[in-house]
Amino acid sequence: MVFKLNNQLLSKIATGNGHGEDSPYFDGWKAYDEDPYHPTKNPKGVIQMGLAENQLCFxxxxxxxxxxxxxxxxxxxxxxxxxxxxxxxxxxxxxxxxxxxxxxxxxxxxxxxxxxxxxxxxxxxxxxxxxxxxxxxxxxxxxxxxxxxxxxxxxxxxxxxxxxxxxxxxxxxxxxxxxxxxxxxxxxxxxxxxxxxxxxxxxxxxxxxxxxxxxxxxxxxxxxxxxxxxxxxxxxxxxxxxxxxxxxxxxxxxxxxxxxxxxxxxxxxxxxxxxxxxxxxxxxxxxxxxxxxxxxxxxxxxxxxxxxxxxxxxxxxxxxxxxxxEKFIMQNKKRLATRYSSFTNGLAQVGIKCLKTSNAGLFVWMDLRRLLKEQTVEGEIALWRVIINNVKLNVSPGSSFRCTEPGWFRVCFANMDDQTMEVALSRIKTFILKSKEAKMSVKKLCWQGSLKLSFSSRIYDEIISPHSPIPHSPLVRART
Missing domain, CATH: 3.40.640.10 (Type I PLP-dependent aspartate aminotransferase-like (Major domain))
Known part of the structure; x- marks a missing residue:
């Protein structure tokens, strides 16, 4: 005979959600865990850009x-x-x-x-x-x-x-x-x-x-x-x-x-x-x-x-x-600067801006506010799901960091090799170009008066809408 555990026998910590695992920040980790990118074994998998890890000087x-x-x-x-x-x-x-x-x-x-x-x-x-x-x-x-x-x-x-x-x-x-x-x-x-x-x-x-x-x-x-x-x-x-x-x-x-x-x-x-x-x-x-x-x-x-x-x-x-x-500290700074420059320059090629005062850390604070369907947390999460499911990048939405302005994302750049970074940039560029093409198409249709479509509904509901919800895992991750 199998008995089910009565939660009343456990502590409030054991039965509560104080850890905060049920959030987009940790959900992105679960999506990566279930479909991790590999250059040869799984080239269409999710690239991990939610991990603030420094692998540039190993x-x-x-x-x-x-x-x-x-x-x-x-x-x-x-x-x-x-x-x-x-x-x-x-x-x-x-x-x-x-x-x-x-x-x-x-x-x-x-x-x-x-x-x-x-x-x-x-x-x-x-x-x-x-x-x-x-x-x-x-x-x-x-x-x-x-x-x-x-x-x-x-x-x-x-x-x-x-x-x-x-x-x-x-x-x-x-x-x-x-x-x-x-x-x-x-x-x-x-x-x-x-x-x-x-x-x-x-x-x-x-x-x-x-x-x-x-x-x-x-x-x-x-x-x-x-x-x-x-x-x-x-x-x-x-x-x-x-x-x-x-x-x-x-x-x-x-x-x-x-x-x-x-x-x-x-x-x-x-x-x-x-x-x-x-x-x-x-x-x-x-x-x-x-x-x-x-x-x-x-x-x-x-x-x-x-x-x-x-x-x-x-x-x-x-x-x-x-x-x-002495050598490590000097090389670490030099390699971080090089990687930061390469990554932000790649983003800039398709008009993506990052917080301009950043000069430290293992990430950038990326501004995608102009891509939001609506300037709300819900709009931010909708965009984030597209990025996870379609673009296949695990980036972290600003609302997970208690940012009061929807549309900012933390993107980690120091936890991968140069080749993976280029793949990630290529995916971002393709996504942005498709978004621009969709917007131009909608504007043309509206100008011709044949359809009354909005850019936001077109881009999210048809062209780059997410295919599936974020997978959930019982694993509790404690990562930064």
Whole structure:
């Protein structure tokens, strides 16, 4: 006899939808998983452009690994250290690991600041780091302000298990989505009216999904804001070393060392090696807090999601190689700049614009507002379904990032080789040209007075309408 599980026997987390998997952001992943592109085995499959992964410098990593076999305890050269690494390690982490990460963080910020290894707390990726910070700073029902558009995973990372709320700080394309003091004040006042206690402000710098950096004056204004409100500032800086053109990245750690009035206990940095080094599978997340109590609490919490000692050992060896790190950072910036230029130039050939202030990250913020059937979220999702089903590209709609202006899409460009990028561009160009041809055809028919058709209904309902709904999968993905 088979018994069905009674959901009343499970927790609210187990039966709820707090993870946020049921969204276009994750649905795009499922569509790719069911029909992944391969240049020979499946050339008509979905190309993955929803994954913010850095694969442009793996050859440098592979070369280093071949030249440094002792760094791994799973090689004949490194086997002598197997026992010392394999036995129990406490949650402070290997000293050499914390020292190497602190040094790498400084190099990624131009050595304009230094970081204390004793303030570094490790976590299972930035996902775990963000959740630990939320647990340390806020109680269930309290809130963080978050400028929009923001990474969809924040709803999972900060809200799902902590009970913390996120309150959007609405930013607009009219000023390149800049975070203004007025927008911060408006969001804070709205929370006060709703009787919600604001405990902090979360910023991503460089931004995901915009690929922009916060300038020095904006950062000073933000520090002034949190200091006046006596709330915490959590700075996600996981894309710090992906800035590939001017202006340079400015870390919050630089701002607080200047003549800016600030309570250092309010400042916390989240970092990882997932983006700058391209190591998301290693799950190396970092919390760097200027607050002693947060460091102490987070370190105790880290025992639930430690970085393996084997990974710590390898990372410590690699990041302690100054010559390699310098070469990697320089080449990473150079290759990102080249790929960004190639991809945006290809889009520009068919009149597609991207946010012009982007100079960092692994993606572009693509403007397809003129292609929307209607300027609504529903219109954006309709276009997104066409792109998934017909164009066969997994791109992420702006509404998934809480963008208030329909028609923006995040498109990742650093997780593929040059050939795949050219295939993706070719598909986009074909799609845009067909759209233009349909529009011209409709205009001609209307001018001739033979038919009263609108461009929007023609293009979506007949010429490039989606053939099938997005497939759903029981798999829960935790990707960025």
């Amino acid at each position: 050859d440098l990593i592979q070369e280093w690994l071949k030249n440094n076999p002792k760094a791994s305890i799973c090689t004949p050269e490194g086997a002598e250290e197997f026992r010392d690494i394999a036995i129990f390690q406490d949650y402070h982490g290997l000293p050499e690991f914390r020292n190497a990460v602190a040094k790498f963080m400084a190099k990624g910020r131009g050595n304009r600041v230094t970081f204390d290894p004793d303030r570094i707390v490790m976590s299972g990726g930035a996902t775990g780091a963000h959740e630990m910070v939320a647990f340390c700073l806020a109680d269930p029902g309290e809130a963080f302000l978050v400028p929009t558009p923001y990474y969809p995973g924040f709803d999972r990372d900060l809200r799902w298990r902590t009970g913390v709320q996120l309150i959007p700080v609405e930013c607009e394309s009219s000023n390149q989505f800049k975070v203004t003091r007025k927008a911060l004040e408006d969001a804070y006042d709205t929370a006060q009216l709703d009787n919600i206690r604001v405990k902090g402000l979360l910023i991503t710098n460089p931004s995901n999904p915009l690929g922009t950096i916060l300038d020095r004056e904006t950062l000073k204004s933000i520090v002034s804001f949190v200091n006046e409100k006596n709330i915490h500032l959590v700075c996600d800086e996981i894309y710090a070393a992906t800035v590939f053109s001017q202006p340079d990245f400015v870390s919050i750690s630089e701002i607080i060392e200047e003549e800016v009035e600030c309570n250092l206990d309010l400042i916390h940095i989240v970092y990882s090696l997932s983006k700058d080094m391209g190591f998301p599978g290693f799950r190396v997340g970092i919390i760097y807090s200027y607050n002693d109590a947060v460091v102490s609490c987070a370190r105790k919490m880290s025992s639930f999601g430690l970085v393996s000692s084997q990974t710590q050992h390898l990372i410590a060896s690699m990041l302690s190689d100054d010559e390699f790190v």
